[in-house]
Structures are given as C-alpha cells and as structure tokens.
Amino acid sequence: MNQQQRSEVTIVRQTAARFARDVLVPARHALLHHPDEALPAGLLDGLLGLGLHELGLEEEGERALLGAGLEELSRVAAAPASLVLAHVIARECLRQTGALERAPAAEGAGALLALPLYAEPGLGDEGPSLRQDGAAIVLDGIAELVVGAPLAGAAVLVARDAGDRERPALVLAPLDAPGVSVGPALLTLGMRGAPTADVRFSKARLPATARLAGATESGVVARDAARRARGPALAIAAGVVEASLRTATEYARERYQGGKQIVDHQEVRALLAGMVEDLALCAEAAELLCGDALAESRALALFARAKRRAAHATCDGVQLLGGNGYMEDYDQERCLRDAKQAQALLGRTDLAAQAATEAWLAEGAGS
Amino acid sequence: MKFDPDAFAAGAEQSFAQMYPVLAALGQHRPRMLADYERVLADARRFRREHLEPSALRVELEVRRNPEYVAEDIICAASTAGFFGTMIPKTFGGAGLSFGAMIVGLEELGAGCLGLSNLLGVHGLAIATVSATGDIEGMEKVCRLLTEGERRGRPNLLSTAITEPTAGTDVEDVDLLRKARLVCEATPVRGGYKLNGRKVFISNGSIAHTHVVIMPTDKKNPVETTFAFLVESTAPGFRVGRVERKLGQKACPAAELVFEDCFVPETARLNSKALPGRAIELVLGATRGGVGAWGAAAARGAYERALLHARTHKVSGRWLIDEQWVQIKLANMWKNVALARALYVEAMLSNELFGLSQLVSGGAMGALQQRLPRAVLESQALRKLVVSRRTREALQGQIAAMEEWEVDTASAWGSASKVAGTDLGMENCHLALEICGTAGLRHDRGIEKIYRDAKLLQIYEGTNQLNRLEVFHRGVLRATARRSGGAA
The missing domain is CATH 1.20.140.10 (Butyryl-CoA Dehydrogenase, subunit A, domain 3)
Structure with a gap:
C-alpha cells in the first residue's frame, strides 16, 4: 500500500469511527433489540452517506478502504457493516455479469441490494427453483436469511435450475415484483439491526434478463464475488474482536479479585493473550485478504481459521467479565453474538476449509 | 454409510x-x-x-x-x-x-x-x-x-443471594473471600439484624418468595462472620432492583436484590454459628x-x-x-x-x-x-x-x-x-x-x-x-x- 492509499484508509477509518460514535452508539439499544424495535430515523441514510456501499470489490485499493470502514463500524455494531457487505457483493455479481445498470434506481435504502450473506457462495440447494417459461423465468420457493431484504429494492441470489438441480442460476429479483414477498424481519443470533428476512417466491414471473448468467458462469461469478469479499468480511470480525478485547482489558484493569487487580492473575493474562493473538490473526488476515497476493488455498484456509478464532476470542471476552459479560450492559454479549454470526459470513468454515484443500490439491501441492 | x-x-x-x-x-x-x-x-x-x-x-x-x-x-x-x-x-x-x-x-x-x-x-x-x-x-x-x-x-420459589456487584468469584471461594470487596453487611440490632447492600444476578430473585441471603456481620472479616439468612420478599427494607437483560437463559430471571436497613428477626438467621x-x-x-x-x-x-x-x-x-x-x-x-x-x-x-x-x-x-x-x-x-x-x-x-x-x-x-x-x-x-x-x-x-x-x-x-x-x-x-x- 502506497502513501496515498494509506492516507485514504485513514480518512475512511476516521469517518466511519465518527459515524459509529455519533450515530451507532446512541442507537445501540435499538440495534440490539431490532426487529422488536425500529431502527432510528436517519441511521440508514447516515450509513449510506458514508459511501462505503459504493466501493467496489474489483480493485484491491477499494477493498482495503471497504475493510477499514467495516472494521470501524463493527467495533460498535457489526449489523450495519453486514448490510453494506451484502450490497457490495451483490453489486459485484452485477458488475461481473454486465448488469450494473439493472440495479434498482430508487433513492435511499431502496437502492440497496440484498443478498443471502451466510449461504455458501454459488450453492443454494435450499433456495428457490427456477424454470424457463418462454421469454420469462419463473421462481418458486424460499431464499432464506436474505440480508437487507426488508429494505432493499432487489436481491441477488442463487436459484436452482429445475431442469438441472445441480446447476445454480444467479438471479436479480426485484423485491416488489408480483409473486415475490419479503417475510417479517427475523431475529438472528448476531448482527441484529441489519434487517434480514426470508424472501418467498410464488410462481414469480420475471423477465429472462433477471437471470444474470448461464449455468456455468453463475457459480463462478458468485464464488469470485465472495472471494473478493473475504477481506472486508474478515474486517468485520476483526472489528468485533477488537471491541471485545478493549472492553475485557479495561475491565481487567478496573476490577479486583482476591485482593488484586484481575489483570494481575495469570489465568486472566492468558485469556487476554489468547485474545490478542486472535485479534492479530483476524486483523492481519483481513488486510492480506483484501489483497490478491495469496494463493487460493492459503486464502481460504486463513479465512476459515480467522473466522473461527474471532468467535473463540469473544467467548473469552465474555468469560473474562464473568456475570457482567453475560449481561447487555458491557457489550461483550453483543460481541459474542456478532462474532459467531460473522463466522458464518460467506458460508460455513468447514466447507471453506474443504475448499482450501481442493485448491491446495489443484495448485499441484506435493507434485 | x-x-x-x-x-x-x-x-x-x-x-x-x-x-x-x-x-x-x-x-x-x-x-x-x-x-x-x-x-x-x-x-x-x-x-x-x-x-x-x-x-x-x-x-x-x-x-x-x-x-x-x-x-x-x-x-x-x-x-x-x-x-x-x-x-x-x-x-x-x-x-x-x-x-x-x-x-x-x-x-x-x-x-x-x-x-x-x-x-x-x-x-x-x-x-x-x-x-x-x-x-x-x-x-x-x-x-x-x-x-x-x-x-x-404454585410453589413459593426460593432464590440464593450470594454474588455482589464487586465480588462474584471471590464469594465462591473461601480463600478469595478473605480479600473480597464486599458491600453487603448484616448489622446485629435488638431482636435481629439490619441487612444492607446489594446482591446481583440472583436467579429467580425477582419471583422468589423467600431468599437465602449470604451476608457477613462484619464485611472486613467475612470468613468468620458470614451467616445465611432467610429473607422474605415482603420484609421491610427489601426490594427487587432491576431485572437483567441477559445473553441467554432468559426464561430464568436474574435480578438485583436491594437491602436498605432491611430488618430480619433473630430467627431468620440459620444456625447459631457463622457459616464455616x-x-x-x-x-x-x-x-x-x-x-x-x-x-x-x-x-x-x-x-x-x-x-x-x-x-x-x-x-x-x-x-x-x-x-x-x-x-x-x-x-x-x-x-x-x-x-x-x-x-x-x-x-x-x-x-x-x-x-x-x-x-x-x-x-x-x-x-x-x-x-x-x-x-x-x-x-x-x-x-x-x-x-x-x-x-x-x-x-x-x-x-x-x-x-x-x-x-x-x-x-x-x-x-x-x-x-x-x-x-x-x-x-x-x-x-x-x-x-x-x-x-x-x-x-x-x-x-x-x-x-x-x-x-x-x-x-x-x-x-x-x-x-x-x-x-x-x-x-x-x-x-x-x-x-x-x-x-x-
């Protein structure tokens, strides 16, 4: 990264941190209790005002900027960061299939694209089925846990071609089209405050152009967009771990046990040391994965390992605070939930690890 | 297979x-x-x-x-x-x-x-x-x-009040208890005790009829002076503070119990000797x-x-x-x-x-x-x-x-x-x-x-x-x- 890129990253960090402090911190209660409570007016406009959602995944420099912004937001709340990430990946799918101009032209949140952010890229076995009907395609079934669906104008998702169940089909589905209905906002483990819902298709008839790519390219595009998104996705996890570590450290300095500061107990220091290790892994991996330097096998393995460690670190963060860590007041429980949900970003870690092995073998390892 | x-x-x-x-x-x-x-x-x-x-x-x-x-x-x-x-x-x-x-x-x-x-x-x-x-x-x-x-x-539920705001782990271990920063104390008065302080994270604390409250009569010497008291939720000077918002196990309320010159008679103290x-x-x-x-x-x-x-x-x-x-x-x-x-x-x-x-x-x-x-x-x-x-x-x-x-x-x-x-x-x-x-x-x-x-x-x-x-x-x-x- 050159000097100019570094200063751009600093500016993005500062802007995102200011938004987190001025807007997300006061909105903390509403974010934690969404969907029971509505998000404060202006939060989404403010988020869009940051411009992070306009960054692309194509260029390494933009990915670094996106990662920096998402990491800062996630120190306070990962939910808004996940909304941005879903949109950016969906947009990357449109870019790769030459369909950017088909993105919704609405103002505000309606311009957002929704995406099943936790599904394995390019799979979608349990997603809707698709069949060709003359000049149209017809979708039936449910796309689960689509991040941003209650707000967005359209969703990018993977359907299964009814003619060949093994073949994925990448689709841009307007969420107000006849036969398309967005369910109520779902309560999820973490990232609460990122409106997420199931999208139901009942013989939804869309123009054939809604199919973004043919059978062969769909999976490739979805996986490539996800590949480019690994760094920013991991930056979300890194932001959450940093918040957890900071809270744990402050607590360990402030509180006493057995007549001495908690931080002076060796077991507490061991917990903190583990968290520092995990944060270093996540933050460094996020930065590396925003670049293109790593072979695919290493990138996937690092991504899977770092996501796992982030979830582990925040469990320790709660543990270090004892009963206080389990209560809403100290933000550690939010970190635990957000980090565990972040582990599922772009699919299961086990499947990512398996893909790493496949890539390792395909790269000619040992030959 | x-x-x-x-x-x-x-x-x-x-x-x-x-x-x-x-x-x-x-x-x-x-x-x-x-x-x-x-x-x-x-x-x-x-x-x-x-x-x-x-x-x-x-x-x-x-x-x-x-x-x-x-x-x-x-x-x-x-x-x-x-x-x-x-x-x-x-x-x-x-x-x-x-x-x-x-x-x-x-x-x-x-x-x-x-x-x-x-x-x-x-x-x-x-x-x-x-x-x-x-x-x-x-x-x-x-x-x-x-x-x-x-x-x-409908049973009259019980809770056990041990944890204090600044002493969680400390009150679970006799060795740590000696140096615990306790806020609760039961002061002997005519005919009984006056309990003061706060207990936190007490499971079923907000719905229990009777609380088994662990409190020293001298918080500077808790190991030798800690007793168990039975305190009814109707006792004067007792009230339930806030009920916590928790990560999980939400069905079991965890509450703060507040004792403000809460008088309990001598008979509320279990056993004549301090809890060993x-x-x-x-x-x-x-x-x-x-x-x-x-x-x-x-x-x-x-x-x-x-x-x-x-x-x-x-x-x-x-x-x-x-x-x-x-x-x-x-x-x-x-x-x-x-x-x-x-x-x-x-x-x-x-x-x-x-x-x-x-x-x-x-x-x-x-x-x-x-x-x-x-x-x-x-x-x-x-x-x-x-x-x-x-x-x-x-x-x-x-x-x-x-x-x-x-x-x-x-x-x-x-x-x-x-x-x-x-x-x-x-x-x-x-x-x-x-x-x-x-x-x-x-x-x-x-x-x-x-x-x-x-x-x-x-x-x-x-x-x-x-x-x-x-x-x-x-x-x-x-x-x-x-x-x-x-x-x-």
Missing part, C-alpha cells in the same frame, strides 16, 4: 441403561435407587416434550420484550408434575429422592431448554445451602414453602455437579438439533447426514455428551459418598426415607422427632465430623464435572452451528438459543477458571495427598 431415517426414528431415544451404564450396573446392587432415577428421567422426558419444548422459544421472545415476564404456565405445570419436591425429604412433604435423581431430571429438562430448566431447578441451590448449615428448622421451612405451595398448584468454609464447600461441591449435568444437557440439546438438521437438509445436492465431515462432527458430539454425562454421574456418586448428599439423603435420614411408609414420614410425631434440637446437633455433628479429604474429593469431582461438562456443552454448540449453517443463526429454529444459553454455564457457580483452580487445590493437592498419606 447411508443414514436410514426410519431406523433412526425407531431408536431415537436412548434407554436409561444406554444413557447411564454405570448407574444401571449399580442398580443391580441398589435396585431402588435405579428405579427412582428411571422414574425421574421418564417424568422429565414427558415434561420436556409436553411443556418445555413447545414453549421455549415463545417464552424467550416474551422475556426479550419484557425482562420481567415469567413463564407462570410452566411453573404451574411443573408444580402439578411434582418437580419442585423431587429432592425434598418425605417428612417435609417431598418425594424424598436423592440429589442425584434430581440431576438426572435436570439433564433431560436442560436438553429441552436450559433457561426453563434453571427456572425450575435453581431452588436446589437454596435447599443445599440451608442443608449445609445443619439448621433443621430452616430446612423444614424452605422445603415446605415448595411442597405446600406445590400442593396448591466447609459449608460453602459442601454446597458448591454438590451444586457444581448439577451445573455439569446442565453442561451435558447443552451438549445433548445441540447434538439432537444438529442431528435433526443433518437428516433433513442438503448441501450441494447431498443430504448433510451422508457427508463424512458431518458424520465425524456428529460422532464427536455424541462422544461429548457421553463424556459430560459420565463425569457428572461420577460427581453425583462421589457426592453421595463423601459430600452434602450423604447428609441429606444418605445415612439414617436416607434409610428412614426409604423404609418408612409416607403416612408415618408425614406424621406430626415423626416431624417433632426430626425437627428438633437433637437432630440439628446431630446434623451439625455429622458435618463437623466429615474428614477434609471427603469434602475435598466431593468438591474436586463437582468442579471437574462443571468445567468439563460446560466446556463440552459449548463445544457441541459450536459444532451444531457449523453443521446447521444459516438455520443455526435464526432464532425460530432454536439452535442459536442453546449457544447463548450454554455460555452462562461456564460462568455461574464460579467461573470455569476458578473451578480449574479448585480441581487443582482440592483434587491434585489435598485429596490425593491425604489419601496417599493413609488418612482414610
């Missing part, structure tokens, strides 16, 4: 002997004990199916909207089923079963919902605490609150085994849900259950359940041999419970005999006569079971979320809830960090040293 759902459905539930081979073997020598355990398991299993599982997610959503919501319907149903009196001596109106039998029931209930299981089981801590004082009058009082209420359809460190060790040695059982419950709840998901969902066109990576994870989860259970059964049996359980359900008292008909046990004549100064002195004498290695052995097993069971429970939750993918993240599928619920098990009854040190001090150092030195 392909998974056969029909074959699975036919043998989905493990038999008692499959779940507890050690106990089944032991049952050949103590058939009555085995029959009790099997009955409790069957009752708990039925209650889980009929009441807990259909309500668990609904109750959690209610509490999420209103932290003061209480699942009264579940409490009443459990009351009808007689759960609150399980381990209470027949003389005091209970079923007279052992602490171990209750723990078997708690695993089953916990596998359905840890929060509701805690709501229905946390009174066990209060009974254990009062029992460890040897105060037979106090025991009768708290036991009858439960059993007589149960007969009316031994009493605290006896209580925790018993109840930590119970938390170990909840750890096994978490491991099992996660395993059962992951297995169901794997049977009914596909990835890449293949059933998850047919994927080797899933099979290996499920095998590990099954193993974790077995390990957690094996350890808490050891802890439970160790407690019946060396710990608090031998006082409550063993010895002469236990023999009476087993042999005499209920009519005799509930008669006023026997009650007078049992609730007497002589019994109190005998119980206290028994507590004092216990060898240190016995207490240490029970404590070490309790802590080991707590640490291992709850860590294995959390491990299974991680594995379940991995298998279940997106479904694991949604509240409406009930999988992420276990993850949130299980985390508390690693924290309460002393953090797992403290309990590891307990295993070291009582298991590695003391119990083994004394035994090898020929103490027993």
Whole structure:
C-alpha cells in the first residue's frame, strides 16, 4: 500500500469511527433489540452517506478502504457493516455479469441490494427453483436469511435450475415484483439491526434478463464475488474482536479479585493473550485478504481459521467479565453474538476449509 | 454409510441403561435407587416434550420484550408434575429422592431448554445451602414453602443471594473471600439484624418468595462472620432492583436484590454459628455437579438439533447426514455428551459418598426415607422427632465430623464435572452451528438459543477458571495427598 492509499484508509477509518460514535452508539439499544424495535430515523441514510456501499470489490485499493470502514463500524455494531457487505457483493455479481445498470434506481435504502450473506457462495440447494417459461423465468420457493431484504429494492441470489438441480442460476429479483414477498424481519443470533428476512417466491414471473448468467458462469461469478469479499468480511470480525478485547482489558484493569487487580492473575493474562493473538490473526488476515497476493488455498484456509478464532476470542471476552459479560450492559454479549454470526459470513468454515484443500490439491501441492 | 431415517426414528431415544451404564450396573446392587432415577428421567422426558419444548422459544421472545415476564404456565405445570419436591425429604412433604435423581431430571429438562430448566431447578441451590448449615428448622421451612405451595398448584420459589456487584468469584471461594470487596453487611440490632447492600444476578430473585441471603456481620472479616439468612420478599427494607437483560437463559430471571436497613428477626438467621468454609464447600461441591449435568444437557440439546438438521437438509445436492465431515462432527458430539454425562454421574456418586448428599439423603435420614411408609414420614410425631434440637446437633455433628479429604474429593469431582461438562456443552454448540449453517443463526429454529444459553454455564457457580483452580487445590493437592498419606 502506497502513501496515498494509506492516507485514504485513514480518512475512511476516521469517518466511519465518527459515524459509529455519533450515530451507532446512541442507537445501540435499538440495534440490539431490532426487529422488536425500529431502527432510528436517519441511521440508514447516515450509513449510506458514508459511501462505503459504493466501493467496489474489483480493485484491491477499494477493498482495503471497504475493510477499514467495516472494521470501524463493527467495533460498535457489526449489523450495519453486514448490510453494506451484502450490497457490495451483490453489486459485484452485477458488475461481473454486465448488469450494473439493472440495479434498482430508487433513492435511499431502496437502492440497496440484498443478498443471502451466510449461504455458501454459488450453492443454494435450499433456495428457490427456477424454470424457463418462454421469454420469462419463473421462481418458486424460499431464499432464506436474505440480508437487507426488508429494505432493499432487489436481491441477488442463487436459484436452482429445475431442469438441472445441480446447476445454480444467479438471479436479480426485484423485491416488489408480483409473486415475490419479503417475510417479517427475523431475529438472528448476531448482527441484529441489519434487517434480514426470508424472501418467498410464488410462481414469480420475471423477465429472462433477471437471470444474470448461464449455468456455468453463475457459480463462478458468485464464488469470485465472495472471494473478493473475504477481506472486508474478515474486517468485520476483526472489528468485533477488537471491541471485545478493549472492553475485557479495561475491565481487567478496573476490577479486583482476591485482593488484586484481575489483570494481575495469570489465568486472566492468558485469556487476554489468547485474545490478542486472535485479534492479530483476524486483523492481519483481513488486510492480506483484501489483497490478491495469496494463493487460493492459503486464502481460504486463513479465512476459515480467522473466522473461527474471532468467535473463540469473544467467548473469552465474555468469560473474562464473568456475570457482567453475560449481561447487555458491557457489550461483550453483543460481541459474542456478532462474532459467531460473522463466522458464518460467506458460508460455513468447514466447507471453506474443504475448499482450501481442493485448491491446495489443484495448485499441484506435493507434485 | 447411508443414514436410514426410519431406523433412526425407531431408536431415537436412548434407554436409561444406554444413557447411564454405570448407574444401571449399580442398580443391580441398589435396585431402588435405579428405579427412582428411571422414574425421574421418564417424568422429565414427558415434561420436556409436553411443556418445555413447545414453549421455549415463545417464552424467550416474551422475556426479550419484557425482562420481567415469567413463564407462570410452566411453573404451574411443573408444580402439578411434582418437580419442585423431587429432592425434598418425605417428612417435609417431598418425594424424598436423592440429589442425584434430581440431576438426572435436570439433564433431560436442560436438553429441552436450559433457561426453563434453571427456572425450575435453581431452588436446589437454596435447599443445599440451608442443608449445609445443619439448621433443621430452616430446612423444614424452605422445603415446605415448595411442597405446600406445590400442593396448591404454585410453589413459593426460593432464590440464593450470594454474588455482589464487586465480588462474584471471590464469594465462591473461601480463600478469595478473605480479600473480597464486599458491600453487603448484616448489622446485629435488638431482636435481629439490619441487612444492607446489594446482591446481583440472583436467579429467580425477582419471583422468589423467600431468599437465602449470604451476608457477613462484619464485611472486613467475612470468613468468620458470614451467616445465611432467610429473607422474605415482603420484609421491610427489601426490594427487587432491576431485572437483567441477559445473553441467554432468559426464561430464568436474574435480578438485583436491594437491602436498605432491611430488618430480619433473630430467627431468620440459620444456625447459631457463622457459616464455616466447609459449608460453602459442601454446597458448591454438590451444586457444581448439577451445573455439569446442565453442561451435558447443552451438549445433548445441540447434538439432537444438529442431528435433526443433518437428516433433513442438503448441501450441494447431498443430504448433510451422508457427508463424512458431518458424520465425524456428529460422532464427536455424541462422544461429548457421553463424556459430560459420565463425569457428572461420577460427581453425583462421589457426592453421595463423601459430600452434602450423604447428609441429606444418605445415612439414617436416607434409610428412614426409604423404609418408612409416607403416612408415618408425614406424621406430626415423626416431624417433632426430626425437627428438633437433637437432630440439628446431630446434623451439625455429622458435618463437623466429615474428614477434609471427603469434602475435598466431593468438591474436586463437582468442579471437574462443571468445567468439563460446560466446556463440552459449548463445544457441541459450536459444532451444531457449523453443521446447521444459516438455520443455526435464526432464532425460530432454536439452535442459536442453546449457544447463548450454554455460555452462562461456564460462568455461574464460579467461573470455569476458578473451578480449574479448585480441581487443582482440592483434587491434585489435598485429596490425593491425604489419601496417599493413609488418612482414610
């Protein structure tokens, strides 16, 4: 990264941190209790005002900027960061299939694209089925846990071609089209405050152009967009771990046990040391994965390992605070939930690890 | 190997002997004990199916909207089923079963919902605490609150108030207690005591009728001056503070209890002597085994849900259950359940041999419970005999006569079971979320809830960090040293 890129990253960090402090911190209660409570007016406009959602995944420099912004937001709340990430990946799918101009032209949140952010890229076995009907395609079934669906104008998702169940089909589905209905906002483990819902298709008839790519390219595009998104996705996890570590450290300095500061107990220091290790892994991996330097096998393995460690670190963060860590007041429980949900970003870690092995073998390892 | 759902459905539930081979073997020598355990398991299993599982997610959503919501319907149903009196001596109106039998029931209930299981089981801590004082009058009082209420359809619940805002782990360990930064103090006044301070995170604190409150009369010298007091929620100067918003186990409210010149009469103090460190060790040695059982419950709840998901969902066109990576994870989860259970059964049996359980359900008292008909046990004549100064002195004498290695052995097993069971429970939750993918993240599928619920098990009854040190001090150092030195 050159000097100019570094200063751009600093500016993005500062802007995102200011938004987190001025807007997300006061909105903390509403974010934690969404969907029971509505998000404060202006939060989404403010988020869009940051411009992070306009960054692309194509260029390494933009990915670094996106990662920096998402990491800062996630120190306070990962939910808004996940909304941005879903949109950016969906947009990357449109870019790769030459369909950017088909993105919704609405103002505000309606311009957002929704995406099943936790599904394995390019799979979608349990997603809707698709069949060709003359000049149209017809979708039936449910796309689960689509991040941003209650707000967005359209969703990018993977359907299964009814003619060949093994073949994925990448689709841009307007969420107000006849036969398309967005369910109520779902309560999820973490990232609460990122409106997420199931999208139901009942013989939804869309123009054939809604199919973004043919059978062969769909999976490739979805996986490539996800590949480019690994760094920013991991930056979300890194932001959450940093918040957890900071809270744990402050607590360990402030509180006493057995007549001495908690931080002076060796077991507490061991917990903190583990968290520092995990944060270093996540933050460094996020930065590396925003670049293109790593072979695919290493990138996937690092991504899977770092996501796992982030979830582990925040469990320790709660543990270090004892009963206080389990209560809403100290933000550690939010970190635990957000980090565990972040582990599922772009699919299961086990499947990512398996893909790493496949890539390792395909790269000619040992030959 | 392909998974056969029909074959699975036919043998989905493990038999008692499959779940507890050690106990089944032991049952050949103590058939009555085995029959009790099997009955409790069957009752708990039925209650889980009929009441807990259909309500668990609904109750959690209610509490999420209103932290003061209480699942009264579940409490009443459990009351009808007689759960609150399980381990209470027949003389005091209970079923007279052992602490171990209750723990078997708690695993089953916990596998359905840890929060509701805690709501229905946390009174066990209060009974254990009062029992460890040897105060037979106090025991009768708290036991009858439960059993007589149960007969009316709604027990008067109990809570145990130990944790303070600046002392959580410290009040769980006698050595740490010496240096604890306590805020609570019971000042002796004419005719009784005035209690001041705040207790926090008290399970069922906001809904309990009576609280077993642990408080020193001199907070600068807590080890020598700590007593247990029975405080009714109507006592002047007592109030419930805020009810916490928690990560999980939402069905069991955790509340702040506030004491502001709260007067309690002399009779509210249990036992004339301050709580010895031994009493605290006896209580925790018993109840930590119970938390170990909840750890096994978490491991099992996660395993059962992951297995169901794997049977009914596909990835890449293949059933998850047919994927080797899933099979290996499920095998590990099954193993974790077995390990957690094996350890808490050891802890439970160790407690019946060396710990608090031998006082409550063993010895002469236990023999009476087993042999005499209920009519005799509930008669006023026997009650007078049992609730007497002589019994109190005998119980206290028994507590004092216990060898240190016995207490240490029970404590070490309790802590080991707590640490291992709850860590294995959390491990299974991680594995379940991995298998279940997106479904694991949604509240409406009930999988992420276990993850949130299980985390508390690693924290309460002393953090797992403290309990590891307990295993070291009582298991590695003391119990083994004394035994090898020929103490027993």
